[in-house]
Amino acid sequence: MRKYSVYIGILIIGIGIGYVLFGKRAAVASEGVKEHKHTEKEQMWTCSMHPQIMQPEPGDCPICGMDLIPADQTTDGLTSGQFRMTENAMALANIETSVIGKDALTEGAIKLSGVITENEEENAVQTVHFSGRIEKLYVKYTGETVRNGQLLALIYSPELVAAQQELLTAVSLKSAQPALYEAVKRKLASWKLTATQIEEIERSGKVKSNFPVYANVSGVVTEKNIEVGDHLKEGQAMFRIANLNTVWGAFDAYENMISSLKIGQKVIVRTHAFPEESLEATVSFINPVLDKKTRTVTVRVLLKNKDERLKPGMFIEGVIKKNETAKQGGEAILIPKSAVLWTGKRSVVYVKPEHKQAVFEMREVVLGALSGDDYVVISGVSEGEEIVVNGTFTVDASAQLQGKYSMMNRKEEKKKEENIITPVFSEVFQQEMQQIINGYIQVKDALIKGDYQLIKDAGVKNLEVFDNVKTTDFSEKEKGLVSQLKKKTARITTATALGVQQKEFKKLSDAMIEITEGFDQKGRTLFVQFCPMGDENRGAKWLSYEDEVMNPYFAGEMLRCGSVVDTLQKQ
Template sequence: MNNKFDIKSIAKIAGLILIGLSLGWLLFGGAPDQPQSLDEHIEQVHTDEEGNVIYTCSMHPSIRENEPGNCPICGMELIPVSEDGAGEESPYELTMSEAATKLADVQTSKVIKDVAVTSHLLPGKVMVDERRLKTLPAHVPGRIEELYINFTGEYISQGERVASIYSPELVSAQKELLEVAKDKERNPSLYKAARNKLLNWDITEAQINQIEASQTVMNNVDIISKVNGYVINKMIEVGSHVQQGSTMFKLADLSKVWVMFDAYESDVANIKVGDNVSFTVEALPGEQFSAKITFVDPVLNAQSRTVSVRAEAENSDLLLKPNMLTQGRIRSDLSSRGEQILVPKSAVLWTGERSVVYVKKPNTTQPTFEFREVVLGQRVGDQYIVKSGLSEGEEVVTNGTFKIDSAAQLAGKASMMNKTPDGRPVRTGHEGHTMEGSGNGSDEGSMSSMSSSSQRTQSSNINAPQAFKSQVAQLVASYIDFKNALVSSKPDLAGEEVNSMQYDLKQVDMSLLDGQGHMIWMNQLDSLQTALTQLVNTQDLAKQREQLMDLSNVMLNVVKTFQIEGVYYQQFCPMASNGKGAYWLSEKETINNPYFGEQMISCGETIERIENQ
């Protein structure tokens, strides 16, 4: 009986257990929509085949690690791969996290359709209006006995005495006049001829009447000016012997002046007679002057690749002095061409022959950027005309572009460094070279602090003619002198070297280049001209050091791309540009910091030794 009871009890307990297990499976294990815990979700979505959680870098999505830590590229903390990152993506698109876009300071602007307005910044110089130059000559030979105008710059009024002259011819003519005057009633024609002889020698009617009235011959006769103006050249001294027709003074009317500008070849098409130009001079900070263009030289200077543009400016208050350096800006709209698609200059990445932008995709759960090739027209101020590749209203990246491109490169997607998925090379650079700089977290710092124009890292090295290399080598030498002047904190000396760089740049004959080399130099030339224009009219040490960044980036590209002979060092200061970091090119390995001078003379490091044979 006890055994029977035990068997029945065990059977009942087993049955109850089986029923409980079945109900548990139906209620929990078999429910297809039952939510999981957070830990279970991470293990299911973020694990590999062996069950390990996968971690990545928000800035470098190509990084895949099996354990948490820091990114081996930028040092950021790794995060689990998100579910949104799974799935097949277009090889032209890059998805980044919100945190990554904020860290890269990614900013976008909408593509607009509007009338293009050109703006050109041109260096210039105030000059005398050649039509207002005057000469005060000697009309009779003789010796200068006295000068009433004694220095250059003095103003001569019409009718004013300028000098006293002894002339035997004048003495004889006076005697002749006194003789014929005695018989002028009977022989008026002879009397008139004697007076006209003196008048033709610029002796005034008043002087002639005085001679007749006094009946005395004047040994020294005053020379009276028939013109007025400022003396720009004094050609005589007391005791000088002058010949008939020789110049005594050169005068200029400065109530109107010319302002001569140098327009670069790429700007000439948008400059025409009648355009207004505003300009400033360093001697009068805050003063704005205006002039109207009256002449554009039809001939291009073969050496400097510039065209002379002449403007006329009112100068009644004489604030503008001949030979003052000016900086002018010409603005004109291209309304005749109608409205056009315009993209900010900072959005464009240059790949040698082609141009690309990153377009932000709309309606995505995470920021997604598309690599897009575009065809550009001319540059108009801070924008480019877009011929194809973009539509009005699309958003393009204008800041942080190179961060996005670097992430795309590391993810194996279309970028400036990688080939596009169809196999075309977008950009080939120096082996092992990336745009990550020294790992500085900011966009400007890690991208060599380049501006959009100077970030045009070129394609492969160019085998340029030796004559071209020699011309550029002189430009590089002047840049080195400019850099060294900033090391010594000598703004005056730095200003002189800027003038030397401008001169050397004009001596570079880019007609020696052809094909890709010519196109690359044109890009670099634009950046050089912009940087030097900002420097030419300032001797402010802080401004000079600020402009050194863009100038240095271009010079580094030039030395590497065109293989300028010599040994150079690419050096980097992490403290420059408010902690963003900046590069410079040096002729020696020892660190002499041009951004801080003696304050932090040894701050920095050598990034690369550049040696070209």
């Protein structure tokens, strides 16, 4: 009996020791399994180059095939405008940042960017002075050089044939009716026939069925508006001819530079095409009107170009000499040009709020003059902040994909002060404007297709709409606005090329948006859409009845380039 009692005691002691040694460890292990399972359940995997890809397990990126990496889902402490990038994505995109500091400005120097343009004072339009049909064309493409007096085309003109016959009849009656003879000669001279041509008709006694047209000036054909078989009206433009012996250098100067600019200043001009060569020119014109969209004025110089090396459209840089500027050097906050993204009215940079974390946020900045390869910062960032200086577009793309504020995705907030500036229109004006808006939308839809004739027809149709608008009860200001819109629409119908139509449409769109922003009554919803690449990367807006972006500025290409930035006259 005592023997069994000893065994039972030993067994109880063994169980107790086992619980002490292994029980707690098992409980901890069990909790660890639970915690591990919880972690495994929430872990997501993404692509370092395509952060929009999110999958619950590892594998390959469906877009580029790269191995997926664990997604960093930590958002603690991030504001609504901030977003995080993985270290892998930053390394692959070669993203570099730099801490902003104050540097010395180049004393008394202003650096400007611009383009070569035609000297408008030397431009000429070759018109036809009598109606007719083009039988033969001797100038067949733009860029062709023509000389004063060169044969351009042969035109069959029934009215000119009749006038020549009148001349031959008047010649036979010259002694009896000298007044009739002189009147017929004056009639031919009014059609720009030379005395030599008139004398040749008299001498030959024959009527020319196809009459020659000669160039009035020398230069390069920059626009060709006719083809063989076209029927022309008196005064219609055949060619635009530019004399490129001199050209203009047109620079954009920011608002804060204006006080340092004056007529007569010497400018050193360099082209991107010939960077080792420099030209010296003088400021001949400073536009008295500030462009409200870009906040710049045009500064112009005249450049000699006898060898025609300077071609319209070339990018150029200009530096105003030190001793020519009014302001002196000093210290200012400078940021590299590579850090700045331009989007219409705005210039933005990406700031890294915490130096040790891969967190970024977009910041709008107001920029001043160029100093070397850096911009002077007027406001937006401060000394000591860290900004992205390389890979800015990649950072912006990541912001877009994560739904954060970016160059293409910005929350537009109307300021209360805008109500003071934006006009309030009468109810009848707002009602009548709806048909003009409908006509505008038709022009926009034609531009999306990129068909020159279709755009022109839509513009002509919209002009008819203006004629039906009842302006009796409009204020004088409202009548003036309708008149301006009609003129802007008319320019689209008279434009000689698709590119010109697009530029005129942008001007019309800006006016339409400004007016509809002042509407206070409800109507069909209008979406204001914006593309930062429109108008040669200066940015362009347009109105649409649909929130889906269909870009009218690229002739059917890049249709989805843009975003909705505002909504007007909501239903």
